[in-house]
Amino acid sequence: MENEVQRTASVGVGPRLADRITALWDLLTGRPVSLYAASVLRIGCGLLYLVFLLREFPHRDEIWGPGSPWTPALADQLFEQTGWFSVLALSDSRACFELCYGLALLTSALFVLGWRTRVLSLLFAVVVTSFHGRAIFMTDGGDNLILLMSIYLVLTACGRRWSLDARRNALKAIRAVDAPERQRSPFTRQVRDARTTLTTTVHNCGMLVIAAQVCVLYGSAGLYKVQGPSWGGGTALHYVLNLELFQPWPAVSHFVDEHTLVVAIAGYMTVLLQVAFPFVLFGPLKYPVLGMLLGMHIGIAVLMGLPLFSGAMIVADAVFLPDRFYTFLPHLCRRAVRRTDSSRSAPGPAPGAGAVPVQGGARGSKRRVVLPAGRKDTMPAPEPTSPRIPPKRG
Template sequence: MGNEQIPHHHPMPATPHRPAGHGTSVVRTVHRWLLGRIGAFWTLLTDRPVSLYAASVLRIGYGLLYLAFLLREFPHRDEIWGPGSPWTPALAEQLFDQTGWNSFLVLSDSRAYFESCYVMALITSALFVLGWRTRAISVLFAVVVTSFHARAIFMTDGGDNLVLLMAMYLVLTACGRRWSLDARRARLRTARTGSAPEPVRSFCAQQLRDARTTLTTVVHNCAMFVIAAQVCFLYGSAGLYKVQGPTWGGGTALHYALNLELFQPWPALSHLVDEYPLLIAIAGYMTVLLQVAFPFVLFGRLKYPVLTLLLSMHMGIALLMGLPLFSGAMIIADAVFLPDRFYVFVSHLWRRATQRTGMYPPAPRRAAGTGSVPSQGGPNKPSAKRRATPAGQRGTVLATGRTSDQD
């Protein structure tokens, strides 16, 4: 017993000490971060309309594009959409029963009715470009584009489909608040009233006014986000579809496209470009790379060279393949990704150039403080310009417009 050894007990390793409530503090931090992100998104969505200049560029661009399209097809209007078309109104109505499309062009076989509809479409497109009563005219423009698209649906292409989608999206936007007759009328009205006090409204009237302004802002912002998402999806899906093809992977896709007689407006030019196979292969690979990478470069400065290369690509398609409508529709759609400060800068350059040549009178000097943008609510609501702009919004579209203006 005396020689027995007492076993040695090793102490258990000490567990790291965590202060009480450590997990709770992490949860609270994450909760505060989520609330901050949600608040920033809600402010971006409801505070003021984004990309007012970009929306105006879309309105002017697609209005001009469709007006030029109707004028270009004016000699062939009867064979495409009119009573003399091989695709008769009876056949069109049978297709409408299956597809759900509709068109006001099939309501009558009268030539006078068709000619009046065509003139109405031309006038609507012109008024849409000018921005006169944009809310009502945008709806009428969407109806015109939809009716003409559905009447000759077998003669449409990707450019027509994109113009149709954009025409419907622009109905929901405030695309008449910049560079339009509506904006000019609002400026003249503001100049006439001057510093006159606003009429006193009741509490209910003011609440209804604020609710209408907020609803218009939210609908506009959502529509602009949908337009941007539509363009991203278009580019991304086109790039991924090309990756699956062996000709794009082998760098020979553009070679076959240049030798299609249907897409050779100038055969000599197409054959000249086809004599440089290395450049054609590089252009094919760059096309796939730009389209696949486009949705991932929108939130940085890399988007500007990408947009420039895409502009060159679409101009090449219009020139070499004879697809000006498709190229024009895509170039106009890319304009949604340029911030408003870019359009303001271009507008200032244009104004200076016209003032130097005497085409535009010099703008009167504004008094101090007249250039500030008021809040979208009433006078008691704090101005949104005093709020700090989130860092994530600086590289995206910026709003510089007044939300209380009407289209």
Template sequence: MGTEQIPQPPPTAAAPQHPSAQEPPEEGAARRRRLPDRVGALWTLLTGRPVSLYAASALRIGYGLLYLIFLLRELPHRHEIWGPGSPWTPELAEQLFDRTGWSSVLLLSDDPVYFELCYAAALVTSALFMLGWRTRVTSVLFAVAVTSFHARAIFMTDGGDNLILLMAVYLVLTACGRRWSLDARRIRRKEARAGGTPRPTRRFPSQQFRDAGHTLTTVVHNCGMFIIAAQVCFLYGSAGLYKVQGPTWGGGTALHYALNLELFQPWPALSHLVDDYAILIAIVSYVTVLLQVAFPFVLFGRLKYPVLTALLGMHIGIAVLMGLPLFSGAMIVADAVFLPDRFYTFLPRLWRRATNRARGWRHVPARAAGTTSVPSQGRPGAPGTKRRAAPAGQTARATELAAEQS
């Protein structure tokens, strides 16, 4: 029995695969081309044209103006914060620099005259950077000034300086002077003077170097703008996640404690008035955490506009209730990087439209009292009135009716 062989079934043909299970060659080729297409689109985005030129100019104007106001506000206290009379002495600053690697041009000399010259140079640099005069040079000088003043007294100012410092360094990479600047105005006047005169033809190596420099400038600018946007997203996201971990924000009482800190009460009566509304405080706490956590995820849709509006109101509230205008201003200016160029180009048109409408209202003649918009109905035969001649048929019919009535 053990030697008996079990009869095997005859071999069957393999079951034919369903046509839909096989991938068409067209889809496979399209899938293989998808990655190079995406890489090519990314390369075109980086090298094709500079993005967000108006947003970069808004950042330049905003941070230049903020730091100029900051230096002017601290002008009476400059010696106690950065100068020879500061409790944070140059020796302490040097010890900190040995650990952190920072540096400051203010410590090159301990002469009071040198400090005054540095302070005046920082004021002038901030103003020129805001106006966009020789932006390539003034952006570097502005970054050096902000870094030097921040490093000299790193424990003497609030948190708004940190963001301004980062943005001042990032703006060096961008072409932030191509819009709304004295440089752009100078270029427009130069082109207007040139008129229709043809440009001189350049030799092949010179033109190649010129195109390469233009491409390099575009790539560096776009990377700088992407870094700024990523920095703001990281700032909001990390702030929201840190708030979630704390029990006070989860309980809705964080703003209650912040409003009762004497250090952040520029108007104590206003702070106590707002603190009386416990439900409002809890709602604002939860909304703040939600906006900050959700901010990086709403940037590619229309939901970002109401989120940016809510964040604007939040920063205004921080500036008014907690007395941190520099920090709030720095955050508001940073949010401007997410607004498209069409928004900035629409603002001048809106301003001109409103101005023209106001001028039209101003030049409308005032109507006399008692007059109405209905035109006066003149009597037949009265001077100054005109009567339209009736057709011949209507005149004959009117004559017949008058004869019948008589």
């Protein structure tokens, strides 16, 4: 009897395991997931790095150029130990550096627009890697996450939505409807199907790696904070707000620091959100947690003066929003614009429109009749007539 039960259980486990493997395979190869999230990540990372390069344009020579305290010779010594690589360290020429800087600005701008994204994603990764490696000790840490995301974006189809590539493909599809369909050989169709499957699989794996990277980042940061006595005692943010290095607006920092209870609660909530983040991604608590993380990163950008780091984290958090959220945003914006336009163009009472009182009531009352615009004349009501009383006979 016991052998029969084990045999039945083993027979039941086999099909269930096969069904799960099939479902996982279909998820990886069936269709590309989170295309809008990948596009948001492309636009966000490219725009942040473009703004970063433009902001540091006056100081480019001191940070990455030949006049940097971290000389190319020192960078080469570090590269020998770490195996890193930077295009900026290939030459000490000022003209070569200026050319590389201009190409970096152009690459970031085209990457944001989504022009030839397959090639531009690789070039953008080379740009971020080169600039990060050239001045690895002179940045604020926000470009670390952009560096990782730029490498992961090479694997994704981040130009399928909200890009010039998507617009060009849509126009090609419209032309293909009118054009006669060409007969393809079976070998050509198989190669095209294999290419589509491979692209879909690599994209889905890339998005999975991006999500895992963000989860590891939050989880490790939260667990690291738990080990320290300052975060456990609720005083960590107090010390941060009093650091001169992280006080872009000292008056605001001192004002926030005066509310000790709020600062302590914010510190505990920061640790709780970071530790709980990987565990709430597949439940209804994901959206409130993402909203609170958005507020936390905005606070870091304002109070600590780390806009690049906060922006990179906000963009990374946007990966966890489903595509239906991004497809609903344009409809919501159009609806809001439509309501605004309708409220502005709502017709009021016509200027100069005349009206006369309504007939009926006391003697001499006037009937109100709406007249065309520009007429203000009134129409008097007719005099009421008394009933005729027949004379008496006799």
